[in-house]
Amino acid sequence: MSSILHNDSRSDVLAHVSGNLRRFRQAAGFSQTALAKASGVSRRMIIAVESGDANISLSSLDKLAAAIGVGFVDLVRDPERQSSTDVDEVTWRGTGLESKGVLLGTAPAHHETQMWVWSLEYGERYDAEPDPEGWHEMILVVEGTLTLVLSGSEKEYTAGTFAIYSSAQDYAYENRQPRLVRFVRNVVS
Numbered sequence: 656m657s658s659i660l661h662n663d664s665r666s667d668v669l670a671h672v673s674g675n676l677r678r679f680r681q682a683a684g685f686s687q688t689a690l691a692k693a694s695g696v697s698r699r700m701i702i703a704v705e706s707g708d709a710n711i712s713l714s715s716l717d718k719l720a721a722a723i724g725v726g727f728v729d730l731v732r733d734p735e736r737q738s739s740t741d742v743d744e745v746t747w748r749g750t751g752l753e754s755k756g757v758l759l760g761t762a763p764a765h766h767e768t769q770m771w772v773w774s775l776e777y778g779e780r781y782d783a784e785p786d787p788e789g790w791h792e793m794i795l796v797v798e799g800t801l802t803l804v805l806s807g808s809e810k811e812y813t814a815g816t817f818a819i820y821s822s823a824q825d826y827a828y829e830n831r832q833p834r835l836v837r838f839v840r841n842v843v844s
Contacts, residue, residue, distance in 0.1 A: 671744070673707040675730050676719060680705075683723040694722035713746065714784035728761045728769065742769075751776030753835055765789075766844040774837045775801070775830035786822040790844045793819045799836030802829040812838075 680690050680701075687705070691698035696715050703709030704719075713727075720727045732742050740760045747756035759770045775781070794803070795817045802811050803818055804827040812818055820826070822842070830836040 669704075669707055669710075671733050672711070672716065672730050673705055675732070675734060676701070677705045678734075679720075679723045679725050679729065685723060690719065690722055694718045712784060714786075717786070726761070726767045728758070728767065731758060747781065749775065749779040749781070751779055754779040756781070756840070764843055767842075768844070769842040771840040771842070772837065773828065773840055774835055775828060776835060777830055777833045780827055780829040782827045783822070783825070785824050785826075786842075786844070788823045790822045790842065791819065792822045792826075793817065793841040793843070794838050796836065796838045798838075799830065799834050800832045801836045801838055802831050803827075804829065 680687070685693065687698050687701045690696075691701055694715075696718055700709060700711065700715065701719070704711050716730055717727050720730050728742055731744050731746055733744065736742070742758045742760050744758050745755050746758050748754065753774050754776045756771055756773045759772055761767060761769050773781075794801070794812070796812045796814050798814050800811050800813050802809055803820075804825075805820055806824045806826070810818070828838075
């Protein structure tokens with residue numbers, strides 16, 4: 656399973672991304688071509704995302720947000736939500752109904768912090784693209800056993816255990832046990 660934000664009937668977060676990207680891009684004075692050049696994300700992908708017709712990686716959303724001078728959370732947040740810290744949006748889904756990543760909220764940091772709650776059904780895997788240097792993640796397993804893969808090295812974490820690591824490397828979350836795994840994920844940049 657990749658780090659792709661999927662458009663499906665279970666989540667309307669891509670509808671938020673579509674409108675938010677268009678609004679922030681126009682406010683920054685970028686054409687779609689200029690944003691593609693500044694972000695390294697293809698113009699075709701930008702057009703498809705703005706029209707709500709594409710799945711996009713979380714990493715590509717980060718690149719678009721950085722290019723237009725907003726945070727990742729600004730792109731995925733429901734614009735009608737009143738709170739500046741609460742997000743509560745599903746931003747990743749696996750094939751199982753219970754496999755998902757929910758961005759709970761954000762707080763100011765040097766750049767940004769995010770708090771997520773994740774669950775993976777048996778056999779699910781989330782492969783992440785490396786973040787920029789200086790980004791870190793902190794995970795706390797609350798149920799089941801999580802296999803964390805960092806640059807090819809694997810380690811299992813059971814309920815009540817945690818890991819802190821640089822996310823500027825290839826990494827993945829995997830559930831190899833026949834029960835649900837749930838964990839809290841904090842992203843700090």
